[in-house]
Amino acid sequence: MLQRIYDWIDDRVDVTPLWRDVADHEVPEHVNPGHHFSAFVYCFGGLTFFTVVIQILSGMFLTMYYVPDIVNAHASVEYLQSDVAFGMIVRGMHHWGASVVIVMVFLHTLRVFFTGSYKKPREINWVVGVLLFFIILGLGFTGYLLPWDMKAYFATQVGLEIAETVPVVGDLLSNLLAGGEFIGAQTLTRFFAIHVFFLPGALLGLIAIHFIMIRRQGISGPL
Amino acid sequence: MEKDHNVSRRQFLTYALLGTGGFMAAGVIMPMVRFGVDPILQADAEDDMVDVAAVDDLTDVPQAFDMEYEQDHGWHVEQVTETVWIHMEGDEVVALSPTCTHLGCTVNWGTDPDNPEQFFCPCHFGRFERDGTNVQGTPPTEPLHRYEHEVRDGRVFLGTNPSPQI
């Protein structure tokens, strides 16, 4: 049945080459953990992507209940966590996942570094990877304010003070991030917008570039 | 060799991978979907009756009364005020919702000079009889919705969800 639906569509719009292009490619022996177990280090890129997908999905669902408003933010998080079915699980996925993403990016970066995969012709992808790392840090920083509890408030205060130490433009930068002179309603809406629209957009765009370049250049050779 | 088996090596791998992959994906997706659809699965809040008017104030001419109650929005409790048209039909209290059954505008009693004894909707000139019955030939296709009511110690208590008549 499924096969016939697929054939019917394929007959008309020829989708096979599309997924073939994505899925059909050599996996060299030196990256296959089935051949050398130590090749599991090559999985960290994929695991990073997997956890990013979980962050995006769980974040989209959290946004169904969360409100970025200083009066209601904390109450909405408490409500979604304690009164909505699986709230503790979904918030837990996002909360712990945020740390897991950063650990995975770090391990992936170590693999790329120690296999020398950043060398010619893959320099641009190293740079894209570093940008991805910064974006993920940015997601962690902006997301941390959203529950609007004490830890959120003081962590953001520290973050803004770090921004102030930037020479010359430090004060401007901090005010721009906070949307004013102090951490308040404007900071929360701003961090929310950055957390759920700006950074995820940039993240997906850069991930696409990252993957396209990997397919163009292939995986780097054995040591 | 290959032909001796009902399931080929390739098929077995496909099933195994799709099975495990599907199981893992379900483990990730299931909690999120259940989380998202929770509002339609949560037990309906009990419909507490609200004190709206004194029976002595009611006549056989519909009058607008305010119905005030608290609505639970999850992390916020909202103070809601709704209007209800109430009149007596003999001994019976009739409490009608002012929401037009055509497209949801708000009806008023007796505001159409040509039909002072009917409810009138200004949006598409829908009309309803005193008991809420829609007047044939005007846009609404069903009567005004009616509130469940109870009389306690001379006060009229109403449920907060009007339901269709008929």
Ligand code: HEM
């Ligand atoms: C790599 C991607 C992401 C990372 C690292 C990340 C990180 C975080 C962190 C650290 C928190 C605070 C959680 C807590 O303290 O419990 C948070 C909260 C939140 N995030 Fe994300 N996030 C990511 C992607 C997203 C996306 C794509 C969305 C929405 C489309 C989203 C929506 C939210 C919402 C609504 C909250 C507030 C609810 C809560 O605090 O539990 N996140 N995020």
Ligand code: FES
């Ligand atoms: S909405 Fe009342 S007549 Fe159309």
